[in-house]
Every structure is written in structure tokens, then in C-alpha cells.
Amino acid sequence: MSRDAQRTVGPRVPEPVRRVTALSADGATLHAEVFGPEGAPTVVLVHGWTCSIAFWNEQIRDLARDHRVIAYDQRGHGGSPHVPGGYTPDTLADDLEAVLRTTLAPGERAVLVGHSMGGMTIMAASRRPAVREHAAAVVLASTGFTDLPRNSTVIVMPKGRVHTFLTRQILTSRLPLGPVTPVTKAALRYATMGPGTSRERIDTCARIVHACPTKARHAWGAMMSTLDLTANVRAMNVPTAVIAGHADRLTPMVNARGLVATLPNCVGLLELTGVGHMSPVEAPEAVNDRIRDITTEYLPSKEAAA
Template sequence: MSGTAYVTAGRYAPPAPARTLTAVSADGARLHVEVHGAEGAPAVVLSHGWTCSTAFWAAQIRELARDHRVVAYDQRGHGRSPAGAKRYSTTALADDLAAVLKAALAPGERAVVAGHSMGGMTVMASAGRPEFTEHAAAALLCSTGSSGLVEGSTVLPLPPGRVRTRLTRAVLGSRAPLGPVTPAARAVLRYATMGPGSAPDRVEACARIVHGCPTAVRHAWSVVLAGLDLDEGLARLTLPTAVLAGRDDRLTPVAHARGLAAALPHCVGLTELTGMGHMTPVEAPEAVTAAIRELTSRYLETEKEKTA
């Protein structure tokens, strides 16, 4: 991580992992992986979003690790995964998740895979991959979309159209450093990514994480997201998949979630959270954790019964 330290107290402080490991992706990129909880417990794999890190899942890790084995990893260039990778694409996202699944899970071991924002796009990009098919029993797509991200974003309060799209692309793809976490920076982040009622500790936790993302990495991934088209991957995502979103999400408005739920071959539920923005795992930790628990209860227990 560079620049800004994570919060060190409260439920948004990153918990210490039981162990760490390094997954090596197809192009040699090295990924920081954390494992929390007891070996042999039902497995959950968490994939974070753009400009975030494993710290973004602190509340889910803290709760789920009581009776699950939780695997969380830093996307390439984020957190403790080195920023030296030259390849940024949806193929790289899928390669990286495949490497994490291979490194952290036993052959044939199944897990619930939850992805937030770019992490959800990682899940869609991985659909049909042998490693994903082998290890994923069910998935949660949280505050994400499969295409049209820039066109659909309402971060800028302008009418939809070419002008808003062009300006949104410029803002989200800015190469300017975010700098230190200041009151003004918190206000901007809260407006752009969180619901209007977000508590100060939640805004602070998100700001520390986002401001810690290297500027070059933030820009490189913004280019990938601006041209995102994972509609075909979404159609191949045939495992049981739940969708969750905040109704006040400006980055990926709730229309994306509704479109995902309608297009998924096996959607097992759409949850819309009133008053919540884009950062749902931090803004609504109980709801996100409950959605993951529901999937592990329904689909990992079924897997266990099959092999008993």
C-alpha cells in the first residue's frame, strides 16, 4: 500500500490474517493473498473493487472468519500486490482470480465467490474458466455492472448524453494524485461513492483505502473500466448468483443491478439497499455479510452433503 494508512481501530480496521501467501498469475504478476479463519471451514473468496484492497472487506472478514475460511486478495497493483504489472484487462482480472483459487483452495474444493464493483466484473470475466468452474459454488455480484459504466454513471449531476459521458470519463480517468485525506477529500468521496447518510467512520475507512491506491494503477484500471463489455461473460455465469446494490449508487446505478439480475442464467435474488451508495460492503456490512452467509448456507452445505 502507498501513501495513506488504513484505519487502525473499529470494525473497519483490517484484521490480521491466519496466514498469507502469494499467488502468481499467468503473466507472472504476483498477488497478495490473505487467509482468515480455520482450515476446513466453508470457504469464501472475496474480490475487491477499483482503488480498493483487502482492507475494504474488513467487516465481512471479521464476521465470517468466525465460522468460515475467508480468502481475500489484492487485485494487481492494489494494496500489497505490486504495482509493477504492465497488463491491465478483464483477461488479467480472470487470470488473477484463477491463480488465487488455485493457490488458496485444495483441488476440487468449492467456495462462494463475492465480488464488489471491479471484483464483480472479475467474477463475470472468469465465467467459463476451468479454475472458476472447479472452485466456485455460487457468487455474489455486489455494486457492479457488465457494460456501459461511464455512460450510466451519475457521478456528475448532468443530463445523460455525450457531454456527461465525456466529462465523466475525464474525471474517473484523471491522472492527478488524490493527495492526503482531508475534509474536502472526504466530502468528494462521500458524494461520489456513498449514500448521503454514511457515518463518518465509514467515510474515513473508504477514503483511507481509496487514497492509498497508486495514481498510475488507478488510471490504468479506469481505462479498462471505461471500455468494459462483459455481457457475454455474464451470460456464461451459470452458477447460482445473487445481486446486491445500493439505490443511491452513482458509480454503478441500481439499473445495472437490475439488468444483471434479468440477464443472469441462474439469479437467486436481487437485493436493493435504500440509502446506500456504491461502497456497500462498508456502508451496509451486515447486509453484505448476510448475503454471503445465505449463499454459503445454501450452496456449500449442498456440496458437503453430495460428498458425504
């Protein structure tokens, strides 16, 4: 799906003031877009597995009115090409560092917001120099840091080796998703969204997810199937807010509670009743309000700072 096509998915968003290509440590290129006024508090949005910049359309439309918003496509997603190999937690960290170095001035502070694998990206990069330099605070939405297959409730059966094995098969599947149909939308809604999600929002997520290339979906799913970022989470001294939905099957509430217990500087858990895994799309007002609260508290406007 081209970026022009992505702009028609979900709410309309403003044109970016700047498009940027960041070069990662292994030479991979990453497509990034910058929205909003210069001099405003800066928010960096990091999307999750099988998504793209378009996933953040609700956040970009709202926040870019009075924030500088930077969003990028993870490698293999959206406008960032798939490259052979290099799908590891360290690669996630390399890519985030590259985007921060490319889009932010030296010493410039920002709030980093990650959803799902985007949250894992920030956690993976917690000890990286660019994150320590630029992150004033972090928001982690619908994510986890260890035991993802075991904690998942997509497959309804007693926890154990069989449950974990089957969940890993879903994460690492090489089967193409095919076109968006009523059946595939129903499956996606079951796995990733709460029961009250509107048809429009289900359709938005389906179009984004189905646009993800199979190779990237498999490669990143395999990475997440064995992920353990415990040491990285323990090293996250930056103020970190957590958001989680009670109807999340991919990263259930146990993951959020684990984060709250492990983060050295957690500044609160926002629990969203009836919301599944796609919290920024399902509950944009609540997510946007939390991002605004965090930027107000930890990232004063550049004019005020001057």
C-alpha cells in the same frame, strides 16, 4: 499503505492464519490472506477499484468466525505490486484464477464475492476453468458489466456524449488524490456513499482509496471506461446473487437490474435503501447476512459433506 497499517482502518480484524503469494499468468505477484478455521465453508472476497483487502475488514471480522475467508489485493493495489501493462478484463480473470489455484485444493468449492471491479473480475473469469471448478455460487455487490460511463450519475447532466466523455475523464484521471482532507472526504462521500453514511465509515473508505497508487487507479479506470462483459455474464450458469444500493452513483440500480435480466441463474436482487457504492462498508450487516445465506444454501460445511 502497509497491510499492518490497513488493519487499523475501520474495524479490527483477526490475524490471517496464512499469507500467500499467487503468481499470475504474466508473472505478476498477488498478495492474498487466509482467515478462519480449516474445514469451514470457504468464501473468496474480491475487492474493487482503488481498494484493498482492508475494504473487507467488516466481512473478515464477522465471517472468519465460522468461515474460511480468502481475500487478495488486485494487482497494483495494497500488497500486490503495480506492473507495466496488463490491465485488461483478461488480466482480472488471470489474477483470480491464480489466487483460486493457489489457495484452494483441487475440486474445493467456494462462494466468490465481488464488489465493484471485483464483481467485474468474477464476470470476466466466468468461463475460466478455475472458476468453473471452484465456484459454488457468486455474490455480486455494487457492480456492472457494460456501459459504465453512460450509466453513472456522478456527473449530474443529461445523458449523452458529453456526459459519457466527462465520466470517462474521471475514470481515467492521472491526477493524484493527495492527502485525505475534509474536502476530499466530502467528494468521495458524494461519489461513492449514501447520504446517511457515518463519518467513521467515510474516513475508512477515504484512507483506503487514497492509498491506491495513481498508476493503478488510472490503468484500471481506463479498462472500466470501455468494459463490456455481456457475453461473460450470459455464460454465468453458477447461482448468482446481486446486491445494489439505491444511492449508488458509480454503478446505479440500472446496472443491477441489467445483471438480473442477463444472468442465466440469478437467485435474487437485494436492494439497499440509502446505500451508495460502498455497500460492504456502508451496510455490512446486510451484506454479511446475504453472504451467509448464500453459503448456507449452496456450500454445506465440509464436515457435513464428509
